[in-house]
Amino acid sequence: MNSYYITGIILSRENIGEKDRLIVFLTREKGKLRAVARSSRRISSKMAGSLEPFNFVRCWIHIGKTFDIIKGVELIRTFPNLIRDINRYLYVSRIVEFVQYIAQENDESPELFRLLLGTMSAMNDYENINSIYIFFWINVLTLAGYKMRLDRCICGKGDIKAFSSSMGGVLCNDCVEKANDVISVSGCALTLLREYAHIKLSEAIKREIPQYLIEEVENIISNFRIHHTNIRLKSEEVNV
Numbered sequence: 001m002n003s004y005y006i007t008g009i010i011l012s013r014e015n016i017g018e019k020d021r022l023i024v025f026l027t028r029e030k031g032k033l034r035a036v037a038r039s040s041r042r043i044s045s046k047m048a049g050s051l052e053p054f055n056f057v058r059c060w061i062h063i064g065k066t067f068d069i070i071k072g073v074e075l076i077r078t079f080p081n082l083i084r085d086i087n088r089y090l091y092v093s094r095i096v097e098f099v100q101y102i103a104q105e106n107d108e109s110p111e112l113f114r115l116l117l118g119t120m121s122a123m124n125d126y127e128n129i130n131s132i133y134i135f136f137w138i139n140v141l142t143l144a145g146y147k148m149r150l151d152r153c154i155c156g157k158g159d160i161k162a163f164s165s166s167m168g169g170v171l172c173n174d175c176v177e178k179a180n181d182v183i184s185v186s187g188c189a190l191t192l193l194r195e196y197a198h199i200k201l202s203e204a205i206k207r208e209i210p211q212y213l214i215e216e217v218e219n220i221i222s223n224f225r226i227h228h229t230n231i232r233l234k235s236e237e238v239n240v
């Protein structure tokens with residue numbers, strides 16, 4: 001067994017040496033995988049066109065000494081709207097960057113693979129990208145082991161006034177003083193967060209989130225994400 005097949009989404013690629021590229025995939029079979037595409041920067045390279053970021057591909061790979069070598073590529077699907085539309089591109093860039101941080105090599109994670117493929121497909125094919133984006137973040141944080149506590153305060157009370165990342169989620173009025181990173185949370189935002197922790201992607205694609213609410217919810221989620229994962233995304237520094 002000196003070769004194998006993978007099915008995967010291309011997360012990123014970088015140039016190495018004069019002609020080669022290192023491709024990073026999230027694969028269905030092996031989690032995160034790095035493999036080299038030899039001579040893929042040559043214009044004549046047949047593989048180069050298929051090995052673009054965000055493409056969903058099947059590859060035939062040889063086991064190499066330092067890096068495994070991509071020997072063949074079959075394009076399964078592309079997501080042209082994720083490249084063409086700037087808002088979709090910014091969203092998916094953050095998603096893919098985060099996945100590259102949290103995914104582990106040689107660690108099959110079918111849920112993460114399914115979530116990423118489903119999110120990218122939905123974001124390419126449907127209009128309600130804000131809703132799909134929020135769906136992704138709530139679910140990916142849960143998969144990474146950081147589930148927000150949204151039902152009750154740490155003391156058990158259900159009358160919620162605020163949110164604290166360091167306290168793991170929502171807080172009542174009496175417990176607000178226990179945290180030093182309290183952010184207020186509106187009733188609408190709380191309802192939305194609770195719903196998105198349970199709904200399916202097929203439901204999220206149908207929902208529209210108003211702009212004022214998306215900003216509040218995004219702020220809560222990114223605050224929670226940075227506190228727990230300590231991951232700051234380069235792609236988040238870009239704004240339109």
Ligand SMILES: [Zn+2]
Nearest residue numbers: 153155172175
């Ligand atoms: Zn409390």
